Amino acid sequence: MIIGIDDTDSNEGMCTTYLGALLLEELKEYGTVETLPLLVRLNPTIPYKTRGNASVALKLKTDCPEQVIAHVTSRIEELARMECEKTNPGAVFIQEKDYERLKPILMSFLEEAVREVIEIEKAKTLISRLGIASKGFKNGRGLIGALAACGAMLNPEGWEFTFEHLAYRQKKRWGTPRDVDKESFFKADRQTYPDTWDTVDLKNGLVVCVPHSADPVLFGIRGENPEVVSRTAALIRSEPVERFAVYRTNQGTDMHLLPAKSIAEIRDMHSYRLEGTVSVAPKTLEGGHVIFTIRDREGDEIDCAAFEPTKNFRQLIRKLVPEDQVLLSGSVTSGTLNIEKIEVKSLAPTCREENPKCPECGKHMKSAGRGQGFRCKKCETHSLSKIKSETVRDLRPGLYEVPPCARRHLAKPLVRDRCRSTGVYPSR
Numbered sequence: 001m002i003i004g005i006d007d008t009d010s011n012e013g014m015c016t017t018y019l020g021a022l023l024l025e026e027l028k029e030y031g032t033v034e035t036l037p038l039l040v041r042l043n044p045t046i047p048y049k050t051r052g053n054a055s056v057a058l059k060l061k062t063d064c065p066e067q068v069i070a071h072v073t074s075r076i077e078e079l080a081r082m083e084c085e086k087t088n089p090g091a092v093f094i095q096e097k098d099y100e101r102l103k104p105i106l107m108s109f110l111e112e113a114v115r116e117v118i119e120i121e122k123a124k125t126l127i128s129r130l131g132i133a134s135k136g137f138k139n140g141r142g143l144i145g146a147l148a149a150c151g152a153m154l155n156p157e158g159w160e161f162t163f164e165h166l167a168y169r170q171k172k173r174w175g176t177p178r179d180v181d182k183e184s185f186f187k188a189d190r191q192t193y194p195d196t197w198d199t200v201d202l203k204n205g206l207v208v209c210v211p212h213s214a215d216p217v218l219f220g221i222r223g224e225n226p227e228v229v230s231r232t233a234a235l236i237r238s239e240p241v242e243r244f245a246v247y248r249t250n251q252g253t254d255m256h257l258l259p260a261k262s263i264a265e266i267r268d269m270h271s272y273r274l275e276g277t278v279s280v281a282p283k284t285l286e287g288g289h290v291i292f293t294i295r296d297r298e299g300d301e302i303d304c305a306a307f308e309p310t311k312n313f314r315q316l317i318r319k320l321v322p323e324d325q326v327l328l329s330g331s332v333t334s335g336t337l338n339i340e341k342i343e344v345k346s347l348a349p350t351c352r353e354e355n356p357k358c359p360e361c362g363k364h365m366k367s368a369g370r371g372q373g374f375r376c377k378k379c380e381t382h383s384l385s386k387i388k389s390e391t392v393r394d395l396r397p398g399l400y401e402v403p404p405c406a407r408r409h410l411a412k413p414l415v416r417d418r419c420r421s422t423g424v425y426p427s428r
């Protein structure tokens, strides 16, 4: 059977992947775990999501599904942060005989849960219409992610995936500062990058794979295959690891992005790839956020932002000028596109003709009439022809991304994409 679980964590603790790791071990009593567990990230813009917006699916060969359901339900009751308003767990159980029937339906549900905004009612209606065993707690919002995770498990080849090795802390240490040897992360990264990524942020000198919240995660190593993430994890020196799990995941795949043909079709709480022309130059707001505006072919405009946490990425954004052509990836909230990646497709013309400047006062001369050249009335100077002026740009067309410390779970790092085929990796 396939078991989907979501929404058991809170800002103060727990993590649905930890519950998944516990169940992987405990469910061996009822059958055989068939494949790697899944960690599925859903639409990152949903405001009522829990911390990571992660859901989990496990696949088990079992002769006693009723006992499995009872065990999973009781573990959620014991471990989920029910006291937190935003924690509304859900679990979904799919029997082997239903795999083929539910496969296409739950695949489209998965895509919708990653890209769109789904109401709880929709998940509940689907569950009852399809006759799926489920258990919702409190308002049951977790049923959405639980169903989506089952959709991912039913369609193992239907989506792009990466892997994460998650190491968990001993319970007595939860909520205390994590005791890790920072240098060991940089060293491990040097050995396995670019097959692993987002372990450290070299430019900002940060270890980014260690969370700071009170949850059970000690660190997570992300990479291209199960072997490399575990090999990298073995290079880390830290406090004792209670247990670990390797998840197959949609992290780092850009699964959340929708292609936008025009700005008119853009809606809040969705993520897009959008092409346009810079129409208002970047300005830096209080708090260090950098905002500029782009225009599409229809003349519609949208504000685009590189917020303060994107650090050095803002220096790049500040170099844009009106008429630069860009292709942006990012999420839209409150009418602003939060940039994850930018492709500078072409730069505004650097060479343009302009009226000559007056040698006396330095101002641009005015036309002296048709075929009469140019003049400065005040200084009584003359000149015959226009001059060419050239702007020097400290920006090249190409692909740029936010640093690892600001990366969204779902955002695909550049190192995973074109660089892999060319062998030319972005400087870090």
Ligand SMILES: [Zn+2]
Binding pocket: 358, 359, 360, 361, 362, 363, 376, 377, 378, 379, 380, 381
């Ligand atoms: Zn003059």
